[in-house]
Amino acid sequence: QSALTQPASVSGSPGQSITISCTGTSSDVGGYNYVSWYQQHPGKAPKLMIYEVSNRPSGVPDRFSGSKSGNTASLTISGLQAEDEADYYCSSYTSSSTPVFGGGTKLTVL
Amino acid sequence: QVQLVQSGAEVKKPGASVKVSCKASGYTFTSYDINWVRQATGQGLEWMGWMNPNSGNTGYAQKFQGRVTMTRNTSISTAYMELSSLRSEDTAVYYCARAAGWNRRDPWGQGTLVTVSS
Numbered sequence: 714q715s716a717l718t719q720p721a722s723v724s725g726s727p728g729q730s731i732t733i734s735c736t737g738t739s740s741d742v743g744g745y746n747y748v749s750w751y752q753q754h755p756g757k758a759p760k761l762m763i764y765e766v767s768n769r770p771s772g773v774p775d776r777f778s779g780s781k782s783g784n785t786a787s788l789t790i791s792g793l794q795a796e797d798e799a800d801y802y803c804s805s806y807t808s809s810s811t812p813v814f815g816g817g818t819k820l821t822v823l
Numbered sequence: 824q825v826q827l828v829q830s831g832a833e834v835k836k837p838g839a840s841v842k843v844s845c846k847a848s849g850y851t852f853t854s855y856d857i858n859w860v861r862q863a864t865g866q867g868l869e870w871m872g873w874m875n876p877n878s879g880n881t882g883y884a885q886k887f888q889g890r891v892t893m894t895r896n897t898s899i900s901t902a903y904m905e906l907s908s909l910r911s912e913d914t915a916v917y918y919c920a921r922a923a924g925w926n927r928r929d930p931w932g933q934g935t936l937v938t939v940s941s
Contacts (some may be wrong), residue, residue, distance in 0.1 A: 747924070
């Protein structure tokens with residue numbers, strides 16, 4: 714199973730909105746509503762931010778939102794804050810009954 | 824609170840095996856699968872497999888078939904991941920994560936650095 718495709722980096726200024734894309738195929742992102750997003754700060758464990766495309770776990774700010782269109786899922790962060798600077802990974806369930814991760818996107822808050 | 828606490832860093836020689844533990848607290852250990860995910864330095868996340876602590880059933884990524892074994896001790900709410908025939912490319916941080924639903928991992932353990940070096 715090939716990794717999902719994410720941009721290597723994105724950036725934005727405080728208060729702005731950014732969107733991170735996650736492109737797969739009809740065998741993963743396009744075929745199931747089981748896309749999740751993880752935030753990882755340097756030296757820390759990943760943290761679940763979005764599950765099942767657009768659901769936020771309790772405690773995750775509503776500035777974080779997820780969506781999907783066709784074979785591409787997206788994570789949008791609005792009202793960007795300095796603490797949002799981190800790596801973000803998408804993940805999807807696949808037709809092989811196993812999950813696959815994206816390559817990760819480094820978010821820089823300017 | 825729900826928490827997963829992993830064992831400490833390991834240094835192993837090529838060809839050896841390593842066993843990482845993951846102790847769960849704050850929830851019923853047998854009610855959720857445990858996933859193992861690894862991350863080489865500066866690289867992305869790589870899913871290794873899952874284990875159902877209730878039944879002991881497991882499923883491994885094809886890449887690790889034959890080299891990885893996931894087990895548990897329900898009396899102490901602890902999951903284990905053993906990787907054998909280690910090579911330098913296995914140097915990475917290994918994470919356990921509680922899995923719910925089809926693709927939801929939360930929370931994650933703090934990670935265990937495994938270094939493979941002669």
